[in-house]
Amino acid sequence: MPGPVRFLRLWAISVVVLGALVVVVNLVVDPYLVFGTPRLPGISALKPNARDHSMLSKTYAVARARPVTVLFGSSPTYLGFSAQDPAWPASMKPVFNYGIPGGYATSASLDTMREAIALGGVKNAIVFLDFQNFFIAEGPRTWWTENERRYRTQRDGTANPYRPLQVTADMTLSLLTMRALVDSADTVLRQFGRDTLNLADDGSTTESDFSNAARADGMHDLFAQKESFEIERVRRGLSRVRNWTGPLPNQDIVLDMIRLAKAHDVRLTLVILPHHAQALELYWRAGLWPRVEQLKAELADLVAREGSGVVLWDFLDFSSYNAEPVPSPGDRKTQTQWFWEPTHFKQTLGHIIIARITGAATPDFGAILTPANVAERNALVRAQQRVFACTSGYKPPAGFSGTVGDDCGTPAKQPS
C-alpha cells in the first residue's frame, strides 16, 4: 500500500492526465462547433448538442463560413430554413442560418446581424420577424448577456472590449468542463442513433427533434401541446395587447436594422413569418387581429419611409399553406406537409418562402407589403380567415369563442 505522500503524488498526476484527456476528447469531438475541428464519421459527424448552445456555436461557425447571405431570426428561422435549400440562387450563396431560439428575439436578431456584418463579405441580410415579438416591448437593452460578450462590436459599432476575455472563457468552457465532456460523450453515442439532430457548419439544423416526436406521439399531440402554450400566451398578453395605444413596440429595432444594412451596403429583406391558422385564430377570437393588421401597416410605412431598397414580405395569413389540416386525436400516422405545430413550420414551407422571396415561385403564398397594398392585403386575409373558421372544423378552446360571426353566412367582425 502506498503511503499518503505517494497517494498525493498519484492523485495529482491522475488529475492532470485525466484533465488532459478531457481536453483532447472535447477538442476532437467539438460538440458545440466552437473549434471547427473536422467532423469524423462515427465520432463527430453529427452535432446534436450544439442545439442548446446555438448562440455560441453559430457565432463561431459564421466566422468560419464567410457567408454572402445571412438569415436572422428566432426559433422558426433556426428550424425552418436550410442554408442548402435548392431555391437559393447561386448569386446569394454561401448562405448561413444565424437564427437563434430564445427570448428578446428582435433585438437578438439585430445583434447577430451586427456581428455577421462585422465579419465583412455579407451582401444580403434576411430578417425573419415573428409578429408576436411586437406585442411585448423589449426595451432598450444596454446590458449584455454572456453570449453577447463574444461579439466583435458593441451596439454603437465600436470594438467590443469584452470579447477577448469571453473568447478565452468560451474555449476553456468548451474544453474543460463536465458539461462539455458529457455532451462530447453524448455526441459520440448519438452518431449511431436514428434521425439524430445535427447543426451543420452553415447554421442549418435538421428537424430531428420534431420528426422524432411526431413519429412517437403523432402530429395532433404536437399541435395540441403547443396550442396549450399559445393559449396561455394570448391570455397573459390579452389586456396589454388589446389596450395598446400608439405604434406597436420594437419597431425602433427594425429601424436600426434598416440603418445598419444601409450603412454597410447590405441588401435587407424583412419577412413576417407564417404561423398556422390555429395559432392565428386564437388572436382573431381574442379580438386581437386589429393589432396584427396594425403591425403590418406600421411596418409597411416604416420600410417605405426609411428603407429604400428594403423589401417587406408578409406570409402571415390564413392561406391554404397556413390552414393545413391537423390530424385528428389518436391519429399518429398522418403527417403534415408544412407545419410541425402552430408556430413552427417545416423546411418544406421554408423552401416555398425562400423560393417566393428570391422570385422563383408562383405568387400563391405571401406578398410584398407596401403602404399602398396593405389594406387590400388585410382584407384578403380577413376573407381567408372566414373560410378557415367556417370550413376547417377547428374548435376554439374555452374562452376563445370570440368575435367570429354567429354563423358563417354573416361576415366575421373584429373591433376596429
Add this chain to the structure above:
Amino acid sequence: MLFNSYTFIFFFLPVVAAVFWAAGQRSKEMALLWLTAASLLFYAWWRPVNVFLIAPSILVNFALARGLERTRDDRPGLTRLLLVSGIVFNLCFLGYFKYLNFFAGVVNDMFGAGYVLTQLILPLGISFITFQKIAFLVDVAAGRTDRFTIRDYALFVLFFPQLIAGPIVHYREMMPQFRVASCRFDATDTSVGIALFSFGLAKKLLLADPLSTIVQPIYAQSAAGLPQSMTDAWIAALGFTLQIYFDFSGYTDMALGIARMFGIKLPMNFNSPLKATSIIDFWLRWHVSLTRFLTAYIYNPISLALTRRRMAQGKPVFGGKNTTASAFLILLVMPTVLTMLVSGIWHGAGYTYIAWGLMHGLLLCVNHLWRLLRPRFWPHAASYQRWFRLPAFLLTFGAVVFAMVLFRSTTIGGAFLLWKGMVGAFGITVPAAVFARLGDAAAWLAALGIVPAWTSGSLFLEAVLRIAVLLFIALALPNTLEILGRYEPALGYRPPKNPAWLQQRLAWQPNSAWAVGLAGISLAGLLSLGQLSEFLYWQF
C-alpha cells in the same frame, strides 16, 4: 469567496496552505497569525465593509470575555451582568442586521404602521458567528475555557473553513487543536482533506445544483398562486429536500476537508439525516452543531429552570411512566417549541422560516409523546424496532419533506398551495408523451384519475430519474464520514463497530485505486466550476 470558485480553489487555498506550512517550519505562532490574517482576507473578499462590521464586535466580545475571566471566581454578580450584557449585545448586533427589516415589516403588517424598510448590509455568516461568540462567553463564564489571547480568539471566530456556514464550533474543541497543531505539511491530513473537499465539491456541483432548474420553476409558480398537480408538487418537494441535503452536506464536507488540510478537525455537522427513523433522530443528524448549540444554550437552561421551579412547588416533573400531561406540556412542549422557534428565526427573517421552526417543534413533541406512550402499546422495544423501522423511516422522511416546503417557499400561501398539490387537491397529471407510451397501463392510470397534461415529457422523466438516483445515494450509500471513518474525518467521529458490507468495500485509504478514483471525483467537481452558485446555507 465561495469554496466552489476558481479563485478559492486555484489561488486562495493553495497560497494560504503553502504559506501556512512554510511558516510553520520556522514558527508556529507565525503560521497561526498568517491563518488569522488569511481568514480575515477571506471574510473581506466578499464585501470589504464586512470587516469593519465584524472587527469591533470581535473586540467587544474579547473585552467582555476578559472581564468574565477575571470576575468569574470571586464576583458572580458582575459575571452574570457581563454575561447578560454580552448576550444582549450579540443578539442586538444580529437583530439589527438580520431582523430589523423583518420586525418592522411585521409591525407594518399587523398595525398598518408605516415604518420605512432600509437596505442593510447583512454581514456574511452573521448567524453562525453570533452563536459562536455567545457560546464562547457562556463557556468563559462557566470556567470551561483556559487562557486565551486576542489572536486565539480572533482565530477561533474567523477560522475561514467554518466562518461562513459552520459547523458552529466551541472554543474548547478548537483551541486545544490549534495549540498542538504542528502547522507543517502532513500528507495524511492533506490526503484526508483533499478527499473530503472533493466529495463535497462533487456533491454540491454535480448533485445539488442541477436540481435547482427542476425545483425553482414549480416553487415560483406556487408563489404566483398557480396550483400544481400532485406529481409536480412532489417533484418540487422531494427535489428541494435533496437539493438542500446535498448542498449543505457538500458544504460541510468541504469545510471539514479544508480545516483538515491545516491539521484541524471540525466537529461533525451532518450524518445522513434523511436516513433518520424519527424527528429526534433527524435533528441528531442534520446540522448537528446547531442542534448541539440550541440544546445546550436554549433548551437545557429553559427546561432546567422550569423543572427546578416545579420541583420547588412540589409538582411532578417530566420523565418515566408517571409523567403528567401538565409536566409534559410545560417541561417538554414549551422548551421544545420555543427552541425550534429560535431555530426557525435563526435560519431566516421571514414567516416561512418561523412556521418551519414551529412545525419541527411540534413534530418533535409528537415524537417525544410517542416515546412516552409507545411502551403501553408495544412493550417489547426490540420487536418494535424490527417491525416499525421502515414505517418510522417513511413517516419521518415524509414529515421532513413536507416541512421543507415551508423552508423553500417565499410565502406561507405558496407553501399551502404546494401542500394542497401534494395531497392531490389539484389532480394528478403525467405528461401526455409519457402517458401515450404507457400502453395498457395508461388505462389503469386513467381509472385512478391520473390524466395526461401538455407538459414536457423529457423534463418530467429527467426530474424523476434524477430524484430517484439522488434518493438512492442519500439513503443507500455510506456517507462521507463513514467512507473516511478510519481517519476520523470529523472531531470525535468514530465509525460503526460493525460496518455494512458496502461501507467496508468503499472505505477510503491512501492507495492507488483511491488515488485515481478520487482524482476522477476531484476533476468532475473542478470541471463543473463553470457556473458559480452560492451555497444555500450561506444566506443564513
